[in-house]
Amino acid sequence: FAAGCKAQLMGDSDITHGSELAWWVDPDHRGGRLGIQLLRGLESAAKAGGCSYWSMVYLESSMPETIRNIYLKMGYQLNETVYGKRL
Numbered sequence: 001f002a003a004g005c006k007a008q009l010m011g012d013s014d015i016t017h018g019s020e021l022a023w024w025v026d027p028d029h030r031g032g033r034l035g036i037q038l039l040r041g042l043e044s045a046a047k048a049g050g051c052s053y054w055s056m057v058y059l060e061s062s063m064p065e066t067i068r069n070i071y072l073k074m075g076y077q078l079n080e081t082v083y084g085k086r087l
């Protein structure tokens with residue numbers, strides 16, 4: 001499954017930006033092209049929804065090297081690193 005959201009870019013409401021909220025393939029079905037198909041589907045839906053930019057994230061605990069390589073091969077660039085803390 002895959003899910004995302006879109007919003008006006010902070011600082012420039014003429015630009016719509018989208019971001020992945022969830023992107024997951026059952027481990028039994030990994031290693032094929034399903035993840036790439038989901039990602040392309042997210043990008044297509046975002047573009048159809050008026051997004052000029054799209055962002056993808058990954059969890060450090062969830063195959064970071066594999067996901068990083070997929071993103072780079074699909075033209076994504078590293079923009080920022082996010083740290084989280086449970087409160």
